[in-house]
Amino acid sequence: MEFFMNKILHIVCPHCDAVTRVPAARLGEHPKCGNCHRHLFESHPIELTGANFRKHVSRNDIPVVADFWAPWCGPCKMMAPAFEQAAARLQPRGRLAKVNTEAEQMLGAQYGNRSIPTLAMFHGGREIARQPGATGAADIIRWVNGNIAG
Numbered sequence: 001m002e003f004f005m006n007k008i009l010h011i012v013c014p015h016c017d018a019v020t021r022v023p024a025a026r027l028g029e030h031p032k033c034g035n036c037h038r039h040l041f042e043s044h045p046i047e048l049t050g051a052n053f054r055k056h057v058s059r060n061d062i063p064v065v066a067d068f069w070a071p072w073c074g075p076c077k078m079m080a081p082a083f084e085q086a087a088a089r090l091q092p093r094g095r096l097a098k099v100n101t102e103a104e105q106m107l108g109a110q111y112g113n114r115s116i117p118t119l120a121m122f123h124g125g126r127e128i129a130r131q132p133g134a135t136g137a138a139d140i141i142r143w144v145n146g147n148i149a150g
């Protein structure tokens with residue numbers, strides 16, 4: 001426990017993509033970026049693109065949950081408010097991010113989104129879990145927590 005509380009976590013800033021070191025014990029205290037001084041966590045999901053996706057999934061010490069979606073996808077739009085709610089509940093224990101697969105076709109192809117919406121969870125640069133299909137906020141939270149614990 002003491003080890004965990006003293007542990008330093010690397011968090012990638014959603015505004016400038018710089019990596020900031022945050023003591024795990026202070027994660028819930030609205031930490032700010034050491035580079036641009038903006039808040040590292042807000043209640044809503046962040047947007048990831050081909051330019052910063054790799055850095056966020058590989059350099060964050062917290063898990064990154066990406067919602068692969070597209071503007072033309074009805075179920076994706078239906079799920080968006082649930083993902084927002086889940087972000088408000090789960091951050092800063094995990095980073096919730098949206099990837100627009102219509103704008104970011106390379107990422108869409110790379111992460112195999114034959115069906116969208118798809119949630120994929122990354123830790124240490126690797127995909128550790130995947131959940132296809134639209135789900136509600138409670139199910140998203142349960143799924144993320146189950147994969148963090150496991």
Ligand SMILES: [Zn+2]
Nearest residue numbers: 013016033036
């Ligand atoms: Zn920053």
